Amino acid sequence: MSINQNIIEKIVKIFLWIFTIITIFILFYIVGFILKNGIGGLSKEFFMEFPKSMGREGGIFPIIIGTILLTLAAVFIAGPLGIGTAVYLTEYTRENRITQMIRFGADCLAGIPSIVFGLFGFVLFVIKLKMGWSIISGGLTLSIMILPTIIRTSEEAIKAVPKPLREVSYSLGGTKWQTIVFIVIPQALPGILTGIILSIGRCVGETAAVIFTAGSSLRLPNSLFDSVRTMSVHFYILSREGISLKNAYATASVLIISIGMINFLSYWIMHRFIRRIEGK
Amino acid sequence: MNKILLKDLSFYFEGKKVLNSVNLEVLKNEILAIIGPAGSGKTTLLRLINRLEDATYNTKKEGDIFVDDKDIYSVDINVPELRRRIGMVFAQPVPLPRSIYENIIYGPRLAGIIYKKKLDELVEHSLRQAFLWDEVKDRLNQSALSLSGGQKQRLCIARTLALQPEVILLDEPCSSLDPISTAKIEEAMLRLKEKYTIIIVTNNTKQAARVADKVAFLLMGELIEYGQSRQVFTIPVDKRTDDYITGRFG
């Protein structure tokens, strides 16, 4: 019986190890495969030049700019809304019907497939509101998509701010607003930033919602109402339409490296944040 | 003339009564020490005078608190302004995660004082009052988190003094301090008495005897004894006070 159990224990452990190793192997395989084929295509020119003949040759300069602008637009819209929501949920009210509804709403929003955001954004912003394929249409669409992430992470971060700090501020004559601005938000900032950085990652990686709202122009945008192409969209078009596998790999490498850096950055900030909260 | 007056003050957390019809008055420029065993409602009483329980859910307050004969729970009270008049120092010193200087000017700046010179003056003056100036004058821009426990507590006192309050509420300011720091804080208190009205919660009856003019003994939310400190410590009226003071309690 006992020997039997020991054997089962061993077998289970081996299987768990194997499955975990498979998962990690997949990760490394994907990352490795893309980088192996793409890193050779990376050069200063690739980053700094305009694409030629639909991206068959040349670089991805306007695409990098487009990705950044679109992401910034989304974050600038969703950031204040998300942080504001989190502040309301944590500072202004206790658990009740309304907060539960708001949380449920955010969860639902988080579950909506990106293509549904694309469908919505395309017909509402691009067509009905006549904003066309543009940074603003794409930014608005993406901002709805990342709003739940920002709410969630900001809420967690704000909740982690110790109550005594707030009370000190109150006792020194701080109003609620002053306490939020001077104590709560600065203390929660690293956590909030982590959420924003993760959202940036989502924006950079998103394709379905972007391609129908921001379009796929290869030109540098002049205004918020110009179309841009993000790296994900560019990669999709290059590989799907067989324009240039070499540039597709190179673009994917840039994508993966950016995502890696974004993850690392958020991890690093979070780590310091946790240390600070637990340390002192 | 009384500075603070508690009238039939009762308080409930989630239906549980933690203060039971407390009547108490504190005269101007007087030090009142509140003593009593753990959980008897001392902290709650101080927090109520600072309206810090406003934001706690499921509470109920009965009775009134008057400061300068004005009901501080009436609707026309500006709470932040009230809290500036009534400074509070918590049992656990919680410096804001900023520099020493920034900690002190936090309150004054919120109150609208922006002149650097005035702020500098305030910083020096309050740190001196709290007997901390000499120890930190060369590192005002260092993080307040780097101070020792006793220094932190004195920083918190200085921070409260910088509000230029009329009343100071001290919740067990010396509970985690060594005798030297404690002596410094007691010295500060006796000095501050000339200008302020002070309520100090302490579990150290000797300390109460040393600094207080009046003593109030709280037990399970009830005010058992209240009087001149010499009288309370030598010939207490209630037997329970005597038991507590002489350590024969429970």
Added chain:
Amino acid sequence: MNREKLIEKTFFLIACSALFLLALITVFIFKEGIGIFLKIGFAKFIFSPDWAPSQKQFGLFSMIMGSVWITIGALIIGVPLSLSVSIFLAEFCPKKIARILKPAIELLAGIPSVVYGFIGVVILAPLIREYLGGPGLSVLAGSMVLAIMILPTVISISLDALHAVPKSYLEGSLALGATRWQSVYMVIIPAARSGIIASVILGMGRAVGETMAVIMVSGNAVRIPHSILEPVRTLTSNIALELGYATGMHREALFGTGMVLFVIIMILNTAAYVFTKRKVRK
């Protein structure tokens, strides 16, 4: 004081934005999509397998079955894998390794879906074509890619559920002489059950909702598949493939597709919500 009230009101309004946007999207999708149900009839739109926009034939059944097949496939492959990883991470893994594995899995979540799709096209599909037959771009390819894509979701949520089980449960069981696996199997997993179920449901939601990767690897043929080696089109692909040029009734039909998708996702989300709530109450 008045100013503070104003600030509070403002925050309240901001806080309602998520709800407002959810309502806006819901109403918009339904308003734009309800027409097709009325014109064609609910049953016909859902249960007819014929989709030929040029001939005004709008039936979603092939796509619904496509989504069902691919999702089930993804769950069959992905759930055992994810749960093994999360059980391993929570109960058997040395702390040091866990500290490396978790960010790695988060990175997996961050890789864009187009990259997964691409890997499916250039690696999986040729392998399937060569060794199993068929065109390669198929239910199987789609399921495999989705299985990988739902890993991070299922792992992180089930891991939270496992971590939420009080340490004393495990210690109590070990003290009674059970082996570690016995304890995990008989005590920890049952205690974390509702959270684990929620993780699977949410993973399912991700699989149903994924678009770009599925378009790239599953062939997109409008027909009910009879084997996992056949190409299929999912609800999401249907929208993405045709949205660019659809007008009139065709666009309505795509919104109708969006409605169906939306309802499925809401049902899944609500189910997950119910399961997580149950955990909290316990």
